[in-house]
Amino acid sequence: MSAALIAESLDKSFISGAVRTDVLRGLSIEIVAGELTLVSGPSGCGKSTLLAILSGLLRPDGGRVHALGHALARLRPVELEQFRLRHTGFVFQGFNLFPALTAIEQVMLPLGYLGLDNETARKRARVALEEVGLGSRMQLKPAALSGGEKQRVAIARALAKEPQLLFADEPTSALDAANGQIVIDTLHRIARTHGATVLCVSHDPRLVTHSDRVLAMEDGRILSDRRTQRPASA
Amino acid sequence: MIPLARKTLLHEWRRFLPSALAVAFSGLLLLVQAALVFGIFNSSAVYIRKSAADLWIGYPGTQSIELGRPIPHDAEISALMDPQVARVEPFNWIDGDWRGPADKGGVSVFVSGIDTRADGMMFADVLPPDLRARLDEPDGVIVDRADLAKLGLSLGGQAVVNGHRVRIVGVGNGLRALGGVNIVTSLATSRRLDNGDSRGEVAYYVVKLRDAAQADVVAARLLRSSSPTPRFGVWTKAAFSRRAVLYWMFETGAGLGVLFLAIVVFIVGAVITSQTLMSAVAGSIREYATLHALGVGFAQLRRVVLAQAAWVGAFGLVVGGVATALVVLLAHRRDVPVQLDIATIATCAVLVMGIALLSGLAAVRTLRHADPALLLR
Numbered sequence: 001m002s003a004a005l006i007a008e009s010l011d012k013s014f015i016s017g018a019v020r021t022d023v024l025r026g027l028s029i030e031i032v033a034g035e036l037t038l039v040s041g042p043s044g045c046g047k048s049t050l051l052a053i054l055s056g057l058l059r060p061d062g063g064r065v066h067a068l069g070h071a072l073a074r075l076r077p078v079e080l081e082q083f084r085l086r087h088t089g090f091v092f093q094g095f096n097l098f099p100a101l102t103a104i105e106q107v108m109l110p111l112g113y114l115g116l117d118n119e120t121a122r123k124r125a126r127v128a129l130e131e132v133g134l135g136s137r138m139q140l141k142p143a144a145l146s147g148g149e150k151q152r153v154a155i156a157r158a159l160a161k162e163p164q165l166l167f168a169d170e171p172t173s174a175l176d177a178a179n180g181q182i183v184i185d186t187l188h189r190i191a192r193t194h195g196a197t198v199l200c201v202s203h204d205p206r207l208v209t210h211s212d213r214v215l216a217m218e219d220g221r222i223l224s225d226r227r228t229q230r231p232a233s234a
Numbered sequence: 235m236i237p238l239a240r241k242t243l244l245h246e247w248r249r250f251l252p253s254a255l256a257v258a259f260s261g262l263l264l265l266v267q268a269a270l271v272f273g274i275f276n277s278s279a280v281y282i283r284k285s286a287a288d289l290w291i292g293y294p295g296t297q298s299i300e301l302g303r304p305i306p307h308d309a310e311i312s313a314l315m316d317p318q319v320a321r322v323e324p325f326n327w328i329d330g331d332w333r334g335p336a337d338k339g340g341v342s343v344f345v346s347g348i349d350t351r352a353d354g355m356m357f358a359d360v361l362p363p364d365l366r367a368r369l370d371e372p373d374g375v376i377v378d379r380a381d382l383a384k385l386g387l388s389l390g391g392q393a394v395v396n397g398h399r400v401r402i403v404g405v406g407n408g409l410r411a412l413g414g415v416n417i418v419t420s421l422a423t424s425r426r427l428d429n430g431d432s433r434g435e436v437a438y439y440v441v442k443l444r445d446a447a448q449a450d451v452v453a454a455r456l457l458r459s460s461s462p463t464p465r466f467g468v469w470t471k472a473a474f475s476r477r478a479v480l481y482w483m484f485e486t487g488a489g490l491g492v493l494f495l496a497i498v499v500f501i502v503g504a505v506i507t508s509q510t511l512m513s514a515v516a517g518s519i520r521e522y523a524t525l526h527a528l529g530v531g532f533a534q535l536r537r538v539v540l541a542q543a544a545w546v547g548a549f550g551l552v553v554g555g556v557a558t559a560l561v562v563l564l565a566h567r568r569d570v571p572v573q574l575d576i577a578t579i580a581t582c583a584v585l586v587m588g589i590a591l592l593s594g595l596a597a598v599r600t601l602r603h604a605d606p607a608l609l610l611r
Contacts, residue, residue, distance in 0.1 A: 057527055078531060085529025096524035098238065100245030105236045110528045112235035141245075161528070 003030035004068055004165065004197040005054055011062035012049055012220075023049045024060070025220040031199055033164070036191045039201040040208060041217035047201035048169055050217070054199065055088055055167045056080045068164055085114060089158025089196075091187075093170035095150040097142045097157075103129060103149075104138040107157045114161065128160035129153070132186055148179025155186055159194075166190060168200040172207060184210045239541035242518065249517050250546055253510035257550025257590055258557065260503025264582045265558040265574065267496045272578060273571035275489060277410060278482040279475035281346070284408060286358035287323070287440030288449045289313075290474045291456065294464040297485065298478040300344055300414075302327040302437030309466040310439050312459045318452045320442045323349045325356050326424040327437035332415065334393040338386035343415045345375075345395065347424020347436070355440050357418065360408040369420040374403035376418040378410045380569035385415065396427045410569060500585065507586075508593035511546060515539050515597035522601050536598045543594030547587045554586070555579075 012024040023046040031037050031054075039047050052058035054065055056072045065072040068087055075083060097106050107125035108118070116124070129138050132152040142150055151171060158166055168187060172180035184207055191198040191212070200207065208214055209228065216224040243250055276283070281299050282290065291313060293303040313322045326347030333340055348356040350370050352363035361376065368374055375395075382388055382405065391402045400423070409416050419427065425434065443452055449470040456468040469477065483489040522535050558574075565572040 055527070081526075081529050081531040083529070084527065085531075088527075088529065090524065090527045092524065094520060096520045098242060098518070098521050100241040101236065101238070105241075109236045109238060110525065110530065113525075113528075113530045113534060118235070158528070 002032070004033040005029075005031040005199065006066040007050075007054060007063065008065075009063040010050070010053060010060045010065070012046075012053060012058070012060050023220050024053070024063075026063070027221060028063075029215065029222060029225075031197055033197045034191055034195050035212040036188045036198045036200060036210070037213045037215065038207050038211035039199065039215045039217050040203055040205075041223075042203060045217045046220045047203075047217055051167050051169055051199065051201050055090070055165070056084055085110075085161075087164050089161050089163035089166040091151070091154050091158050091166070091168040091171045093173050095142070095147075095154045095174075097150055097153060099142055102139050102141055103134060103145065103153045103156075106142075106153050107160045110157060110161055124160045124162075125156070128156040131159065132156045133182070146179070148175050148182060151175060151179065151183050152186065155183065155190075159190060162194070164196055166196050166198045168198065168202075170202050170204070171200065172202060172204045177206070180204070180206055188212075239538045239545070243542055243545055246517070250511075250514045250542070253507060253514050253590075253593070254546045254550045254553070256503070256507040256510045257547055257586055258553035260500075260507055260589060261551050261554025261582060261586045262557045262561070263499045263503055264496070264585060265554065265579065266561050266572075267492075267499050268578045268582060269558070269562055269565070269572040269574045270570075271483075271492050271496060272575075273565075273573040274492065275479045275482045276573050277571040279478040280408065280410070281357070281416075282471060282475040282478065284357055284359040285440060285471075286355040286442065288443040288446045288471055289441035289453055289456070290469045290471065291439040291441065291466050292437060292469075292474075294460075294467040296467060296477075297481040299327070299438075299474075304432040304435035304437055305439075305466045306435060309460070312456060313439060313441050315459075316452060316456060318443050318445065318448050320444045321355070323355050323440050323442075324421060324436040325349075325438040325440050326421055326428070326432075328424060328428045328432070330395045330417070330427060332385065332393055332395050332417075334391070335386040338384070341385060341415055343395065343417050345424050345427055346416060346418045347421040348418060350420045355442055357406075357409070360406055361418070365404045365406065368403040369418065369423070371401070371403050373398065373400045373423055373426070374419065375400045375423070376404040376406050376409070377402055378416065378569075379405050379407050380410050381415045396429055398427050400427070407569075410571065503586070504589045504592075507550075507589045508596055511543060511590065511593035512597040512600065514546075515542065515594065516600060519601055526601070532598065532602055535601065536595070539594045539598050540591060543590045543597075544587070547590030550590070551583055551586055 008028050010024045010027045013020055013022045041047055053060050070083060104125050107128055108121040111121035111124060129135060132155050134149060134152055137149060172183050175183060187198050187200060188210055190196050211228055213227050215222050278298055291309045293305050296302055310322050313319050328345045330343040330345045331340055332343045348354060350366045354366060387393060387402055389402055389405055393400055443449060453468045453470050460466050526535060562572050
């Protein structure tokens with residue numbers, strides 16, 4: 001299987017005052033499509049920074065990223081925005097939903113920027129919300145939704161764009177066991193049925209058993225890379 | 235497209251209320267300040283604007299009406315010889331020392347001696363014919379309603395000006411000007427009050443032209459007749475009025491003080507508005523960062539924030555406008571000199587809207603400089 005995401009010798013450091021912190025040190029990975037890949041590690045090990053760089057949100061100090069055949073370093077800021085708009089979806093720990101919008105409007109919003117008309121956007125949003133099990137909650141605003149439901153709206157928002165790359169940053173840490181499980185299953189299904197490349201960073205051990213592949217990260221390096229044995233139908 | 239800016243504003247109006255109120259107060263302060271500045275300084279030209287004269291002839295170089303000095307009689311003759319001149323009317327302006335009731339001490343007054351004819355040019359807009367006619371009573375004076383308290387007298391009250399007894403025969407409205415109390419008398423009374431200091435000369439001649447549009451041409455022609463050593467100056471109504479306003483605005487400490495205050499008001503308004511609007515926008519910064527991660531460009535996000543800023547600005551302007559209207563109305567009732575014209579209102583509106591939009595842009599900048607990896611948790 002060809003790699004959808006390739007990172008070669010990534011370096012990244014942050015300078016805060018006189019202190020320089022190396023977050024990534026010569027990190028290289030390849031991530032294939034159709035799988036749920038988990039990057040796990042303790043807080044501050046650089047997982048989120050890695051995700052930001054692989055998704056084109058952040059530029060590395062050194063090294064290269066190829067995403068879906070594009071060398072991200074060569075893209076101008078506007079082209080990077082276009083790349084993300086067309087090909088990527090994001091799910092974050094904090095949901096980041098607009099309090100003023102109903103669930104279906106949250107999902108429709110990015111579709112409008114993709115250039116879809118309202119009718120098409122509404123149809124796609126409805127399908128995505130049904131897929132995450134929120135068919136009956138579409139007209140509710142975030143204040144009326146539970147944490148798990150909010151996260152599923154956020155997943156539907158990412159999913160409706162039909163992205164080839166889906167990035168999830170600690171998607172389950174704010175959720176209880178049941179909701180966490182639903183989110184994990186949904187992410188996994190997206191990788192399987194939509195053929196998307198799903199990259200998830202988390203220190204949530206529940207995710208480990210449900211991932212196709214687990215990369216353990218510490219101090220800006222990948223320590224181990226292993227495939228989990230789990231039934232394909234899960 | 236989902237109307238994000240509008241929906242967010244309506245849903246989270248409490249978050250945007252402080253900035254809208256800041257805009258409203260900035261607008262109110264700017265407008266009231268401007269109204270006062272123009273009201274106060276235009277009141278220095280109130281006599282010029284409320285009279286029907288097309289030209290003013292006065293002492294050479296006179297900067298403001300209250301600085302008038304006696305001019306020779308031949309100014310009147312020069313004017314009457316011009317074919318365009320329809321009428322010339324003397325206008326006397328002298329300083330007076332008003333002594334009224336004992337508890338009010340002395341008050342410095344300016345005495346305007348005017349032609350009391352029903353169609354007289356001086357104060358044509360503020361003194362109706364019946365009021366002017368009352369000035370024919372020897373030693374009769376008219377004072378402004380707003381000055382009555384200062385003088386400690388009412389209609390029919392008596393006082394002494396420059397050693398001569400006078401009686402208040404009428405109360406006018408809109409006679410108040412900068413620099414002191416103004417009282418109006420007939421030309422004859424003003425000459426008596428002058429004690430002969432001016433040797434019968436008056437400070438101004440005001441001129442009615444056959445064709446007001448020729449004012450500039452005739453003014454230049456009359457001025458030439460005054461050379462080579464100018465014995466009098468000639469100004470059109472607009473030019474003399476502007477001269478008075480500029481003199482008070484820029485040549486006196488009071489004027490610069492008020493202008494300085496207006497600038498301070500603008501800066502304070504700008505700072506408060508931008509801070510509140512930026513914090514209102516920053517409240518959604520994670521959501522915007524998420525949209526940006528999803529590929530929505532900064533240009534499009536800027537449009538959303540600017541739309542919000544524009545709505546906040548518009549709402550603030552409406553509230554500020556209504557509040558200003560109320561304040562101006564109250565000021566009129568209390569005879570406080572205020573004046574607003576469309577150009578001033580438009581300028582203040584543009585400034586306030588500019589503050590709101592710039593604050594919106596500044597808020598977008600904070601998003602651009604934020605680290606997405608830290609913001610997106």
